[in-house]
Amino acid sequence: MTEASFPAVETPTWTPIFKAQLRRTLGARRKLGWVFLAIIVAQIVALGSLGIVFGLHISTEVSQDTTQATVSPLSLGSLDEFDMGGRVDEGLAAVWLAGAASLLLSLLWPIRVWAGEPASRRDYHYAMPVRRSHHDLTRVLAGGVWVAVVSISLVLVAVLTATLFDHTSLFSRLTPWFWLNLLIAPLLVYTLASIVYVRASSRPSAWLWGGFWALSLVVTTGAAVAPDLARTFARSPVLNPIRTLIGPLFGEIAATTVTQGGDQILGWLLWSTIFLAGLWIAASTRPKRL
Amino acid sequence: MLININQASHRPIYLQIVDEVRRAIAVGTLQAEDSLPSVRQTAVDLRINPNTVQQAYRELEREGIVHVRRGRGTFVTGLRDSADERKELARSLAITALQEAQRHGFNLDELIDALRLEAAGGSTREDQS
Amino acid sequence: MISELHNPLAGAAAVSTSALCKRYGTQIALDCLDLNVPEGAVYILVGPNGAGKTTLLRTLLDLCRADSGQAQLFGLSSTQDGPAVRSQIGYVPDSPDLSFTDYKVGELLRHHSVYFPQWDSDYAKRLTTSLEVNLDSRCSTLSKGQVRRVQLVQALAHRPALLLLDEPTDGLDPLVRDRVMGLVAEHLDTSPTTVLISTHLVHEVEGLGDHLGVLRNGRLIAQLERSELDRRLLVARGEVSDGWDLAPPFPVLSHTHRGREHAWTLWTDGQPIEDRLAATGITVRSVESLTLEGATRALLAMETSS
Structure with missing residues (x-):
């Protein structure tokens, strides 16, 4: 029996596909305005209540202790060194909250990106006539665009609010690395979470939790078995991803990173390489079962 | 013309279409130079494969009952005497009747007798459907 | 076993598999399957539920991988040339699931068309009209049958060289079923297409099928041309x-x-x-x-x- 051959047809191009994925990862457009509004309202409410209830201080004294902030791996950094009598800076707190909100959002955003399409029901996505690894990455990239947009918007809202109420006195002491990290950290967290959703199983949230507990176990065991090594890792702004990504936000919020710009870049490079490689591997391999 | 087929019948569908065209010609609903419905129309109407319709039309053309005018459709051939067509139709009816008779174990004479009796109004049964 | 029930089918092969095997744990889904669909055929793949029909179609799209054996579609490998193969396939999957729950049907079809440059929007419009698909409905609100209709539009409107229809009339009411068969008949006449329909309701496709493959427990127990059967x-x-x-x-x-x-x-x-x-x-x-x-x-x- 001879083989028939396909007629020649045009192949799809990536630009319109990327645009389609941008729409797809955003979801229903009419809901978006409400999402933004809710985030802003939540932020203001949280800011106000936090300020009142805890008297959130990010005191100026913290920033004076620039070079030797002791930060344990999972601590919230300088919050240890709260000085209730010190100066309260709502402006800084607003930026802090914006950063925290976008980190949380970027961790959860893959759920939006893959909504309705857990790995076990992704036939439609995979039946499309394009290379699957590229298709996965296009979807993740499109979702990443929204993570960036949302993160920048949140920080902008915070900065504008601070400016409006004249609480910008400490901004001058923040380094460019700090501001840049408000964008890069959510993107990296989003990339990490996306790995789970791209490859995953039918239960990505189980993977997320499993990963979290496994990591905790490694950290705890590591700290018990080889405390010196663990301390080196924990203190390294490059090797400890928490310090690289969240450190500037929590612990070394002010001037600490001025002297560590090089380390910050190294940390970003290291962890973005690791996460992107993980994503690439996740997109290029598929469970045998499928 | 309306083509009627029975998809649950044992008779191949293309032959049923041939039968139907013959019938239409015999009873006069299709006359010389009338066009047959297009292959697509017939296929869509009957929910059947267009190839089957084509096969039927080819068969009709082979028998000289219709001819194809390129780009215009399939037309009933005028030369053919409708008496011939009637004869052909009667023949296929006869075949069916004979097969049925045989299935029921009757021979030709018994069948003919029954037909005569029925045609003469000899039967008073009313349960015919 | 009558070997003649597996005569190689005449004509150029649109789909052919050789010794395709697939098992899930101990359960055998495909058992050394040699499927053979000639170009232009309307091949009815029939078998009881769980016979392996869905697995077979998903394997052709490389949605699942066979343990051994291979599948060729129009001379291309299902696994090596995935994108090229899938660009020529219209697929109605077994599950009535549109994934894009927050999309309107119209938005979904626009999204779909991006992936198929040969998408015929006039034809899509005609299909949606005759299948009574409401473009403004949200995908999440559709019934099983309505999802099926959307999937049929998605499969047909780019006029692919190969249609893989997995229980295409599943969930449709009798009236729409009948209309779908009419649309498929018309499609066959307007676009050169090879069709592989999986179903366990053979009587529905009685008039369309010209090839029959009978699948049972992952094995093709017969594969024949209609005329040969007759x-x-x-x-x-x-x-x-x-x-x-x-x-x-x-x-x-x-x-x-x-x-x-x-x-x-x-x-x-x-x-x-x-x-x-x-x-x-x-x-x-x-x-x-x-x-x-x-x-x-x-x-x-x-x-x-x-």
Whole structure:
């Protein structure tokens, strides 16, 4: 029996596909305005209540202790060194909250990106006539665009609010690395979470939790078995991803990173390489079962 | 013309279409130079494969009952005497009747007798459907 | 087992698999499957639920990987040339699931069309009209049958060279089923297409199918052209005298009798059989070919009894 051959047809191009994925990862457009509004309202409410209830201080004294902030791996950094009598800076707190909100959002955003399409029901996505690894990455990239947009918007809202109420006195002491990290950290967290959703199983949230507990176990065991090594890792702004990504936000919020710009870049490079490689591997391999 | 087929019948569908065209010609609903419905129309109407319709039309053309005018459709051939067509139709009816008779174990004479009796109004049964 | 039930089909192959095997744990989904769909065929793949139909279609799209063996579609490999293969396929999956729950149907079709540059929007519009698909409905609000209709539009509107329809009428009401069959018939005439329909409701596709593949427990127990079936798979009815203990001189797929009256489903050589049956002492009353549905039933029955 001879083989028939396909007629020649045009192949799809990536630009319109990327645009389609941008729409797809955003979801229903009419809901978006409400999402933004809710985030802003939540932020203001949280800011106000936090300020009142805890008297959130990010005191100026913290920033004076620039070079030797002791930060344990999972601590919230300088919050240890709260000085209730010190100066309260709502402006800084607003930026802090914006950063925290976008980190949380970027961790959860893959759920939006893959909504309705857990790995076990992704036939439609995979039946499309394009290379699957590229298709996965296009979807993740499109979702990443929204993570960036949302993160920048949140920080902008915070900065504008601070400016409006004249609480910008400490901004001058923040380094460019700090501001840049408000964008890069959510993107990296989003990339990490996306790995789970791209490859995953039918239960990505189980993977997320499993990963979290496994990591905790490694950290705890590591700290018990080889405390010196663990301390080196924990203190390294490059090797400890928490310090690289969240450190500037929590612990070394002010001037600490001025002297560590090089380390910050190294940390970003290291962890973005690791996460992107993980994503690439996740997109290029598929469970045998499928 | 309306083509009627029975998809649950044992008779191949293309032959049923041939039968139907013959019938239409015999009873006069299709006359010389009338066009047959297009292959697509017939296929869509009957929910059947267009190839089957084509096969039927080819068969009709082979028998000289219709001819194809390129780009215009399939037309009933005028030369053919409708008496011939009637004869052909009667023949296929006869075949069916004979097969049925045989299935029921009757021979030709018994069948003919029954037909005569029925045609003469000899039967008073009313349960015919 | 009658080997002739697996005659290679004539014509250029649109889809061919060789020794395709797939198991899930201990359960065998595909058992050395040699599927063979000629170009331009309307191939009806039939079998009971769980026979492997869905697995087979998903393997052709590389949505699942076979453990061994391979599948060629129009000369391309299902696994190596995935994108090129899938760009020529219109697929109605087994699950009535649109994934894009927050999209309107119109938005979904626009999204879909991006992936198929040859998408015919006029045709899509006609399809949505005749299938009564409401473009403004949200995908999450659609019933099973409405999802099926959207999936049919998605599969047909780019006029692919190959249609893979997995239970395409599943969940549709009788009226729409009938309309779908009309649309498929029209599609066959307007676009050169090879169709592989998986179904367990053969009577619905009785008029469309010209090839039949019967799948059971992951094995193709028969793969035949319709005309071959019409010619060779016959039901003979007749009577025998008391004490008759011969058999028809052909492979018997099934045999039933009540008293003296017998019915045999026979795989014949395609030549007239009445005289040869009579020679064994059978008083032949009728010899008929089967519908696709009847043939399916006979072939499936053969498999269980042998």
